[in-house]
Amino acid sequence: MDRHRNPFTCYFCHEKIENETEMGHTSVCGNVLIPCPNKCGSYVPRMEMPLHKKECLNRPSRSMTRLTTTTDCLETYEDGITSRTNNGSIRELIERLQHDFHKLSTRLANYEVASGSPKSKQELNKLQYQTQLLFEWKKAADFKLDTLTQSLNSLEKSRNESEYHWMGLQQKLMNFDKLQMDINLATESFLKEQNYNRQANLEFAKNLDEFKDLFEQENVTFSHLWADQKRSISDIQADINSLKHNFEEMKAKQVSVVFDIKTISQIASETAEKFELQEREFTKFRQQFEQMKLDLEILENLASCDGRTSPGHLLWKIADFEDKMSKAKDCNTVLKSPIFYTHNYGYKIRVLVYLNGLKKWKDRYALISIHVLKGDFDALLKWPCHIEGTVTLRDQENSAKNFTKHIVAKRQSGDEENEEPQESSFSYIFIPHATLTKSHHLKNDEIFLEVKIEQNRNLLTETTL
Structure with a gap:
């Protein structure tokens, strides 16, 4: 896919980008305006969002529950993941997630072998199965991302003419960013629960059950998010097709309008020349007429002034x-x-x-x-x-x-x-x-x-x- 990465100038940060696709750069560009997650109605550049969250009027209270604290931690982790994606694409982010999950599975397996509990092995097998499903989901998402990237690259030449529609498309791409944020949130939550399990050996069984329940909930969330993402991709494809059709219609109308404008301009020019000529002739005639009236008055005065x-x-x-x-x-x-x-x-x-x-x-x-x-x-x-x-x-x-x-x-x-x-x-x-x-x-x-x-x-x- 590197052969499709043509150099371009970012619309938001005005920098020349050579090693990234336009969609990939836009998803991580710090100057892109994103809506405030606290729903205060503001659109803030991505790089200034942490500062805005601290100053936002709708920011959550300091006395929130442990769930709010956990969410803030996950957002911090998400910001870290987002900052890392500045040097790579979404594919590299998913590969890192795969590597992290593989590493996690290996550690859990080693831990289960050490504990020797058959029930824990069964839970570990389920976890590995779910991890395998995540790998397959990653391959399918990879394929969809490649298809979507190729489709977006084919529309780069028409981006300037359809800027307004591109802003709507950007909003939908932000939904895709939200999916990544949810994945990072789930990963951070998983790592946090693992840390709790290691620190509390006496409550291992209880914490492991909580981890299982949380993972199942996240799995269901992933399923819903993936379904929503498929619908979003379908909507994006439909919007792209509609945009292409509208662009062709606008192009045909523009050719017709340009021809009509040239015709009207030529007619207007000829009319203006005729009007200017008639106006000069009218002015000259008016001057002659007024002078004739004065001359006639002078003749009358001459007739009345004889002898005076x-x-x-x-x-x-x-x-x-x-x-x-x-x-x-x-x-x-x-x-x-x-x-x-x-x-x-x-x-x-x-x-x-x-x-x-x-x-x-x-x-x-x-x-x-x-x-x-x-x-x-x-x-x-x-x-x-x-x-x-x-x-x-x-x-x-x-x-x-x-x-x-x-x-x-x-x-x-x-x-x-x-x-x-x-x-x-x-x-x-x-x-x-x-x-x-x-x-x-x-x-x-x-x-x-x-x-x-x-x-x-x-x-x-x-x-x-």
């Missing part, structure tokens, strides 16, 4: 300020002022306002620039042009609190397309959002911007009529 503008001067009322600011934040819309001229027969210009700012100024400042358009007198004007002026945010109650800034526009030629100002350019000014709303610049949801173009000598002489 003069060369080089514009007073522009921006109504519905909150609504226009909201649209600027959502759609990056641009406000366009009525068209006017720098001077008589001069450059055709208009003012552009980005209420929510651009790039690094976004959400903090409103940007204002002068846009030079294609005019009727461009052929007679000097290019590139240089236009200077002031932009004033009017305070609607106190003109002393007006906010004024100087503005410059330099263009190579007139352009009908909206030109977005560049950050490195000085052709636009910025007004903080806080300034727009403080004092009385904003009142009744409207603001007033006043633009004055400086009528310097160079600008006035640029048009020759």
Whole structure:
């Protein structure tokens, strides 16, 4: 069976095991959790169980009878046997038990020969017969253990996938450990009774009868335990078969689920791409629509503002300020002022306002620039042009609190397309959002911007009529 002992890493102590089977190591590993024998509800690592028994709330009283004391002795012997099994397998433990029983039988035979009692010889023969039955039971148990070990080794590769079920199997293996503990308990009890017989020669017959009764009781206990163990092995085999069947079903379901997930993932990816494309197109359309509405409003204002503008001067009322600011934040819309001229027969210009700012100024400042358009007198004007002026945010109650800034526009030629100002350019000014709303610049949801173009000598002489 050594050829089946492949190296593995213990799940409980995380050590690499090379010279033991996984089942054999698990049955003696000190880090395996086992239930408290006092039924306090705790699960304690095997190596810490002696300490837990001393601290357990359900520990037996110190004033228990001789039977309790004997049980504690047997548990001590059981711990000794368990510690010895750390260097060997269950087979080696049973061989030691066989050797101990053989040694015991030899000593009893020598003792009976020395005593010369026919009745004692008859009892000794019965004891030897029962010992022989124990040897046969050991061979049968050996065979069953080999079969069970081979079955468990065949499932080592699937242990990681069936860890939860393995914990249930471990609980059943603990029942097998309990059988070993009962065997050790019986052996310790047998040795204790033998020691009593040797120390009390005057009560030999009485102690021998007690030993016989105890051995018969233990034999009956062994029979019941073996029957229970056979049922446990049958249950384990049934669980293993059920586990294999469930594993095959889970494997088939997993393949199907993986295929469905891949299909759904591909469909979701395609849908996300289409949705993102539609969302971009919708955002672009919304921006165009909002800008179109503003342009239409500007055209209406142009129709109503005819005759109210003069060369080089514009007073522009921006109504519905909150609504226009909201649209600027959502759609990056641009406000366009009525068209006017720098001077008589001069450059055709208009003012552009980005209420929510651009790039690094976004959400903090409103940007204002002068846009030079294609005019009727461009052929007679000097290019590139240089236009200077002031932009004033009017305070609607106190003109002393007006906010004024100087503005410059330099263009190579007139352009009908909206030109977005560049950050490195000085052709636009910025007004903080806080300034727009403080004092009385904003009142009744409207603001007033006043633009004055400086009528310097160079600008006035640029048009020759």
